[in-house]
Amino acid sequence: MTELETLRHSCAHVLAEAILRLWPEAQFAAGPPVEQGFYYDVDLPHRISPEDFAKIEAEMQKIIAADQPFERNVVSRAAAMELGRAGQLAALGERGVPSRYKLDILENIAEGEEISLYRNGAFTDLCAGPHVASTGQIGAFALTAVASAYYKGDESNPQLQRIYGIAFAAPEELAKWREMMEEARKRDHRKLGKELQLFHVDEAVGAGLILWTPKGAVVRQELQNFISEELRRQGYEQVFTPHIGRLELFRTSGHYPYYADSQYPPLVERETLHRLAEEGCTCADLAHRLEKGEAEGYLLKPMNCPMHIKIFASQPRSYRDLPVRLAEFGTVYRWEQSGELNGMTRVRGFTQDDAHLFVTEDQMGAEIQGCLDLVKKVFRAFDMQDYRVRLGLREPGSDKYVGQAEDWDRAEEACRQAARTLGVPYSEEPGEAAFYGPKIDFVVRDVIGREWQLGTVQVDFQLPERFDLHYTGADNKPHRPVMIHRAPFGSMERFVGLLIEHFAGAFPVWLAPEQARVLPVSEKVADYAQEVAAELRKAGVRVGVDTSQDKLGAKIRLAQVEKVPYMIVVGGKEAESRQVSVRSRKAGDEGAHPIESFVERIKTEISERVL
Ligand SMILES: [Zn+2]
């Protein structure tokens, strides 16, 4: 835990103590720190609502003012069980009922592991720690939300109330955080996405499935064009693959059944269903047979890799053909819990900016470097200069990894070298590699200081084995290629969600769904307005005309609300002189210009992707 996490987790203890003072029957489960603060899961007949927060916070304030020291006590399992049965874990003292969740947590602590209790004031909790020295070190805090959560995230377990809070060492930090949250609320892509008609989620289609409406589709298409241009420059080849594939394919890759819980269930072939029905097969039998490979079916693809692998393997490859770089904006499907879904950033169907590189070991370094160059270029294009990378390396001494140690050394060194050249901070995280290879993750900080985990570049020694891939080397013998998976921006959904918030919906001209809007001051100049729009359209500009009867002021306001980068005001004077009055979102009124010069200017801004 970081220092801040320790402070926040300590505040969770304070929260529990305060709740117990108000509702002595409360039962607590887990209370860890999270990215945005901390929470504690509580089982309580009273439904806690934000109206209760002031009351709970007042109690917490008293506990902090009392500056209760946190005392650590190591106890035997038997002693801890005894306390749990007496209801004394996560409690203020003895109670008539056992501390049922704590008892369960206790039972899941591995044999031989130390069991520690922490006490502050009258409150004792089963906890591994660490905590701050005393409650007084919590300088500022606030309760932020309450949600429901199943115990251990399992729907068959009881539903608990998850109370979220935030804490800092100093009040100024909390004030700054509140400001940031207010800004984040204004920029929320779910809110802006609706207002600006960028995307839609419809119950009838399904939760977590994004409908890209025309305006959002423009943003995505422009973004894909931009990334594709860069990929072509780097020698990638575009491919397309279907959304479903046979279960057998994903059995070979290992995606099924190992990750079955995070996937949509398989689709079963009609004949198989008939046959099994005749045999009187139950649903449980069916699931079992699918898993065992005794019944065939299809899977909505959770990953694009196996299909790209089949394209690679579709013809003999020589070392002269490598690297083979196959790119696809490939749509994949994952089963996220409904409580985890969030706008465009946590969804069930998404399109990865995916690519797979099949390379020789010697080519690995340069290819990883290429992936990072692309990331750098794209981030620069959006003025996201504040990002960092995490290197996931293998855990020293562990034997859970596939592949040769020398290959790993080489791959890790290649990742390290590539990360170094980025000129941004990077951290090495031993133990964070996948079992099949090291990886590089990207974390970008947006304009209001929030971090977004984007995509990854990942070296893979395993899939080439599982699919028995090879190429013919210079020695005329078969060799195993190394695979690199890379989806640096994660998915189009997530990236566009981030961009909406980053730009607060005010996209740069090249991305804006409507790049310019012609505003005729009266009906008399309606024809001229259409003429101007036609000129712009001819130049490839996405242009609209406000033909409403509204006053000019109202038209300008609407265009501003809709975040159109350029407003082109035309009246009698402009019509006569073949000019347009330009109002830009950035500079305001820019005066009258000949049509041609404005067309040239906006064309340049678009092609150069000016911010
Ligand atoms: Zn604790």
Ligand SMILES: [Zn+2]
């Ligand atoms: Zn992949």
